Amino acid sequence: MAKVFITGSSDGLGQMAAALLIGEGHDxxxxxxxxxxxxxxxxxxxxxxxxxxxxxxxxxxxxxxxxKVNNLGRFDAIIHNAGVYNVPHSVIINVNTxxxxxxxxxxxxxxxxxxxxxxxHLHGSPNLEALAKNNRISYADSKLHDVxxxxxxxxxYPNILSNSVDPGWVPTKMGGRGAPDDLDQGFETLGMxxxxxxxxxxxxxxxxxxxxxxxxxxxxK
Numbered sequence: 001m002a003k004v005f006i007t008g009s010s011d012g013l014g015q016m017a018a019a020l021l022i023g024e025g026h027d028x029x030x031x032x033x034x035x036x037x038x039x040x041x042x043x044x045x046x047x048x049x050x051x052x053x054x055x056x057x058x059x060x061x062x063x064x065x066x067x068k069v070n071n072l073g074r075f076d077a078i079i080h081n082a083g084v085y086n087v088p089h090s091v092i093i094n095v096n097t098x099x100x101x102x103x104x105x106x107x108x109x110x111x112x113x114x115x116x117x118x119x120x121h122l123h124g125s126p127n128l129e130a131l132a133k134n135n136r137i138s139y140a141d142s143k144l145h146d147v148x149x150x151x152x153x154x155x156x157y158p159n160i161l162s163n164s165v166d167p168g169w170v171p172t173k174m175g176g177r178g179a180p181d182d183l184d185q186g187f188e189t190l191g192m193x194x195x196x197x198x199x200x201x202x203x204x205x206x207x208x209x210x211x212x213x214x215x216x217x218x219x220x221k
Contacts, residue, residue: 003027005075005110007056007103008082010041013116017079022047029072031065031082033057056082056099057091066106077112078103080146089136096142097131100149112161115150118143119166 004021008014010032018028022045030051032038038051050072054065069075080100084091100115124144130137131145150164 001025001027002076003029003073004077004079005029005031005069005072005107006079006081007031007099009045010037010051011044014079014081015041015045017081018045018048029069029075056095057084059094059098059102062094062099062102063106066103069103069107074108075110077114078107078110079114079116080104081114081116083116083142085139089138092139092142093131093137096139097137097145100146104149104153109157109160113150113153113163115146115162115164117146117150117164117166121147121166 002021004018004026006014006018006028009018009028009030015030018030021028027049028045028047030038030041030045030048032041032051032053033055035053038053041051042048052065052068052072054061054068056062056065069078080103082095082099084095087095104113118139120140121143122140124138124140124142126144126148130141147164150162153160154162
C-alpha cells in the first residue's frame with residue numbers, strides 16, 4: 001500500500017486517479033482549493049484518508065499547504081495534478097508553474113513525484129524571462145515548465161522517481177465535452193504513481209509522456 005497525495009483532486013482527472021488508487025487499496029489524501037470543494041471531494045471519493053485545503057493561486061496558501069501535508073507524515077508519492085487553463089496569466093503562473101515548484105521544495109521528499117503536463121508543452125517556450133518579470137505566461141509555457149521541473153528533480157535527486165505525464169486531451173471540465181482522447185486512459189496514466197512496472201522512466205532524467213498511446217491512436221485512423 002502506498003501513501004499518495006494528489007493536488008487538484010476534488011474533481012476531474014485528479015479525483016478519478018484518487019478513486020482508482022483507493023480502489024487498489026492505497027492511502028490517498030485529497031486537495032481542494034476551498035472548504036466547499038473539500039466537502040464535495042470527500043463525499044465523491046469514498047475511502048479517501050483526508051483532504052487538505054489551499055488555493056494554489058495564492059503563494060502564501062501554497063506554502064501553508066506544504067506545511068499541512070508535512071504534518072500528515074511522509075508520502076510515498078505526490079501527484080502534482082492541479083492546473084488551470086482559461087484564466088489570467090498571473091493565475092496560470094501561480095497554479096501551473098510556481099505551485100508544483102514550491103510544493104516540491106517544501107514538502108518532505110517522497111519516493112515518487114508525478115507532474116501533470118500536456119501535449120501543449122511542445123508549443124511552450126523555455127525562456128524564463130517572462131516568468132521572472134511576472135509577465136505573460138501561456139498555458140503551453142506552464143506545461144513545459146512542469147516537464148522541465150520533472151527533469152530537474154530527477155537530476156538533483158537520483159533516488160526519487162520523477163515523472164511527467166501527459167494524460168491527453170480528455171473530456172473533463174477543463175478539456176471540454178468535445179475532447180477527443182480517452183478519459184479512462186487519461187486518469188489511468190495519471191494513476192501510474194502506483195506501479196513501477198508500468199512506467200517507462202528511469203531514476204535519472206525520467207519523463208513519461210503518453211506519446212506512445214497517441215501514436216497508437218493515430219495509427220488506427
